[in-house]
Amino acid sequence: MWEYTDKVNDHFRNPRNVGAVENPDGDGLAGSLACGDALRLTFKLGDDKKICEAKFQTFGCASAIASSSALTEMLIGKTVEEAEEITNKEIIEYLGDLPKQKVHCSVMGREALEAAIYNYRTGKTLDKKIDGEVICHCFGATDKEIEKITREQNLTSAEEVTDACKAGGGCGQCIPEIEEIINRVIGEEQAKEEKPKLTQLQKIKLIEETIDRQVRPILRRDGGDLELHDVDGNQVYVKFVGACVSCPVSSVTLKDVVETQLREAISDDIVVEAI
């Protein structure tokens, strides 16, 4: 038994905007009979270029019907450009929530919307060409589709991918391949987040700032201090002053305090030496 929100129950039992718009400006289909759920979305634009009518026909479970119904409500009054921005997460938020195994119902809404907008712009039917290599044969999901959804929704496990787009939810044979894709995407995303490359000047400034803010206050508590002498690549030369000069553990301070702080702020390969 699924725990659906009141809003899901309401949209399932009293679906809004059922049917097909006559002479629609956009007409899109997502899903298929074989997959167990499908959605046909049609919309019409008013004179103000805003969607004035949107209707759906859905074959699927309660949450598929509710997601479709919610989507039509969200579309009405929006321009095509605004409608294009609607994500599956927004459909879920609109419904309060969806059980995680039902997230793919909201993805189907987003896909039908893409197909309908494509139809509006080109007059053609979005023929879902197989883009990439089919990884999940049970649900016909390709590596590119899995990669796209992993990236867009920050997915971190094969289970989450299955919840989002069904891939891997059938026989399960493709799960190792899905995990490979996830690991690759996570790796790429992490690489992007890594510290930006600095010019030598920026680096020196950042080192000075870090010493001022993170290092000096610690040394000064014990009456010590240091001065930045030079920076050569990742080699940083400092000169201890005050109590540090005669301190027996200044070499520990150098590595544990100065180098650690600088590595954290600037780059992992910073090496600090005292002169």
Place this chain on the structure above:
Amino acid sequence: MKSSVYVDNNATTAVAPEVTEAILPYFTEHWGNPSSMHNFGGSVKRAVDAAREKVAALIGAEHPNEIIFTSCGSESDNMAIRGAVDAMGGHPHLITTRVEHAAVLGPCHYLEDKGYRLTTLEVDEKGNLDLDVVREKSISGKKTVASIMWANNETGVIFPIPEIGSIVKEGGGIFHTDAVQIAGKLPIAVKDIPIDALSISGHKLHAPKGIGALYVRRGTKITPHIMGGHQERGRRAGTENVPYIVGLGKACELAMERMEKDADHERKLRDRLEAGIMASCKGARINGDRNNRLPNTTNISFEYVEGEAILLMLDDVGICASTGSACASGSLEPSHVLRAMDVPRSCLHGSIRFSLSRYNTDEDVDEVLEKLPVIIKRLRELSPFAND
């Protein structure tokens, strides 16, 4: 919770009032341990033995001590398969079918992962097995352990267990059958059939959940999976679940007494329900061999609509049934039983199982026949495929 019409008896059944009545004194008065030396415990042991005799009688076992009480049907299935493989030693060849309950497929796949050879037999579009294929596949020159269900929980289709048993035994194998759905519904007599082990479950025949039994033919070796006690003659350690064992005994006794009457009653209701649905709902299809089924079960697919949606709308009007739809189960795949039968894709996601019991009435059938067509029509109006 409202449940005016309960037609989901292959999932679980109401505990019979006679069963509850039989159980209660074993909570309040006779709470002794059957292993004790004193008479307080000894009287309880006699109750357990009496229950064992009733279970043996229901399935036609020659000796009551061929019955081992377990906690459920799934435990019985696991114990039979893993215990038989372990006792046989070497690397026996495992044989099962695509339409078994998960409690059989689970241990079979586990053993397959451990390196055992597993053959999974196909069924035809009516859900029947081909005996020639069974013969061909199960004679491999190796020792075999075969586990093949008697009646299917989703469709009610009955396998020819006496014939299959003979084939397996000819090859010198051990034969287990999951009889959870047939026990109590149709007469079975293990003493006349080449069966080594047979599973039953209490809550499918009006006993409570949490009690089952495994029949093991005298002479058949099955390694126990719970060790460390002399209970059940050392074949399943652990202090007996006395009240529920007494309840299972009572339920078996009731089923024996009423079997013919109940089966006729359920068959009549089922046939009327089925005919009514087929007449009132377009695009409906009965899954499984109509001439070879349990009397209480019907599995019907409704084209172009999805099962979970049907179930929820039935639930809204107080009707409890089941679906083979993927969306209702948490897995994404529709029923493995219907897929094994090559049910067309347009019908695969919209299957509903109605399963009756002795407690269903003509009014229940009327209620379903009144409400269901409206729901199907409503969901069809939502579906993009219905007009194709």
